[in-house]
Amino acid sequence: MSDKLWIFDTTLRDGEQVPGCQLNTQEKIVVAKALEALGVDIIEAGFPISSRSCRENIDVAGQSLKFAKRGRIHTGIGVSPSPYPIQTQIYSRRYHQAWCSSSEVCTEICRGCGVLCRRSGRADHDFLARIIEEVIKAGATVVNIPDTTGYCLPEQYGAIIAHLRNNVPNIDKAIIATHCHNDLGMATANTISGVQNGARQVEVTINGIGERAGNTSMEEVVMAIKCHQSIPVHTQIVTPLIYQTSRLVSKLMNMPVQANKAIVGRNAFAHSSGIHQDGSIKTSRKLRNIDPKDVGVDASTIVLTARSGRAALKHHLDALGVELEGKFKEDSTFIELEKVAYSADGAINANVILKVGSESLQASSEGVGPVDAVLKAIEKIVKPKVELEEFLIQAITHGSDDVAKVHMRLIKGEKPYYGFASNADIVLASAEAFVDALNKIP
Numbered sequence: 001m002s003d004k005l006w007i008f009d010t011t012l013r014d015g016e017q018v019p020g021c022q023l024n025t026q027e028k029i030v031v032a033k034a035l036e037a038l039g040v041d042i043i044e045a046g047f048p049i050s051s052r053s054c055r056e057n058i059d060v061a062g063q064s065l066k067f068a069k070r071g072r073i074h075t076g077i078g079v080s081p082s083p084y085p086i087q088t089q090i091y092s093r094r095y096h097q098a099w100c101s102s103s104e105v106c107t108e109i110c111r112g113c114g115v116l117c118r119r120s121g122r123a124d125h126d127f128l129a130r131i132i133e134e135v136i137k138a139g140a141t142v143v144n145i146p147d148t149t150g151y152c153l154p155e156q157y158g159a160i161i162a163h164l165r166n167n168v169p170n171i172d173k174a175i176i177a178t179h180c181h182n183d184l185g186m187a188t189a190n191t192i193s194g195v196q197n198g199a200r201q202v203e204v205t206i207n208g209i210g211e212r213a214g215n216t217s218m219e220e221v222v223m224a225i226k227c228h229q230s231i232p233v234h235t236q237i238v239t240p241l242i243y244q245t246s247r248l249v250s251k252l253m254n255m256p257v258q259a260n261k262a263i264v265g266r267n268a269f270a271h272s273s274g275i276h277q278d279g280s281i282k283t284s285r286k287l288r289n290i291d292p293k294d295v296g297v298d299a300s301t302i303v304l305t306a307r308s309g310r311a312a313l314k315h316h317l318d319a320l321g322v323e324l325e326g327k328f329k330e331d332s333t334f335i336e337l338e339k340v341a342y343s344a345d346g347a348i349n350a351n352v353i354l355k356v357g358s359e360s361l362q363a364s365s366e367g368v369g370p371v372d373a374v375l376k377a378i379e380k381i382v383k384p385k386v387e388l389e390e391f392l393i394q395a396i397t398h399g400s401d402d403v404a405k406v407h408m409r410l411i412k413g414e415k416p417y418y419g420f421a422s423n424a425d426i427v428l429a430s431a432e433a434f435v436d437a438l439n440k441i442p
Contacts, residue, residue, distance in 0.1 A: 006042065006177075014215055157178075220262050242295040378434055391406075
């Protein structure tokens with residue numbers, strides 16, 4: 001049986017630390033109600049007093065939770081020695097005293113006490129374990145292990161959680177929580193690693209919003225766990241509400257969701273490559289991990305691009321009600337120019353090799369100039385019965401390495417067919433444009 005994974009949402013606290021993303025009271029209530037409907041377990045509603053730890057600050061937080069069903073105060077202190085010249089015994093003792101005092105006061109006011117160990121990613125593991133043991137003795141019910149600056153790699157962060165599980169004697173009396181930042185793009189991976197090593201609460205935000213590069217994205221963690229059933233946890237998130245909650249937060253906080261954002265980005269379920277489009281059309285689960293409807297998106301999108309194939313084109317034509325006559329068939333008479341050779345010593349001669357379907361054919365011809373000779377040689381092979389009505393050459397670069405663009409208009413049965421090609425060699429450009437036009441004739 002899988003364990004419950006507690007979803008702690010800090011969009012209204014850590015998410016609001018993004019410049020320009022502050023919400024007024026009514027907007028915060030709208031977001032909080034949306035988070036409740038989504039199935040979030042804990043909502044971190046704010047930071048009552050931004051100042052040094054004291055009893056009065058904790059009292060204010062306690063008063064604000066008077067009507068909460070399951071109130072919790074979240075307090076903590078930094079544990080990384082890096083800002084200090086040396087981690088002395090006095091330093092360690094002061095930390096123990098400060099943390100235990102805060103935890104005891106919190107438990108007097110509120111049943112839930114969460115303690116965060118800021119900059120745990122750079123802390124000494126044994127020192128961190130001693131701190132955790134003492135604050136649990138003092139009443140902490142949740143111990144939060146932040147990678148505050150997004151420094152850790154997944155295996156490093158997972159090792160911290162595993163060390164605490166194995167070296168804190170009373171760890172079974174508290175829940176280990178993750179809190180990862182995305183400075184190196186590792187927030188979701190680190191959070192999942194933490195869960196795999198024993199964490200049972202994740203601190204996340206909608207859309208991964210947060211200061212600097214952001215926090216762990218709630219939707220990414222939830223859907224990763226849903227996809228990978230080997231991770232022995234479950235959440236109570238109502239996943240079909242994910243997309244609308246994402247858009248609500250984006251709108252109220254004036255933070256557009258990047259197009260390629262996992263799970264909730266505009267392109268998250270858009271297929272533009274022909275191979276992927278074909279697989280998506282034939283087998284909906286073949287090339288995607290998530291059914292779009294699982295997160296509240298109506299359907300995946302097949303986008304017509306330069307890389308789309310026949311399956312995507314037929315998909316769009318079907319949607320428009322356009323019926324095709326029979327199946328697409330490969331044109332067995334497609335012409336490919338394989339080789340052109342010409343000489344202007346005395347009589348002007350040209351030799352051409354064309355691949356028509358699967359067969360290579362060769363012809364030679366004379367002409368009044370190299371271009372004329374090459375086109376006549378092509379006509380000997382293809383016998384198109386066309387009239388060359390228009391032939392234009394345009395220089396598209398200047399200098400000794402000019403590139404010529406050739407435009408041709410052929411007429412067959414009063415219907416025009418156009419060919420285009422560019423090449424530094426005018427003769428080759430002319431041959432390529434002629435073949436291009438011929439390939440457009442049914």
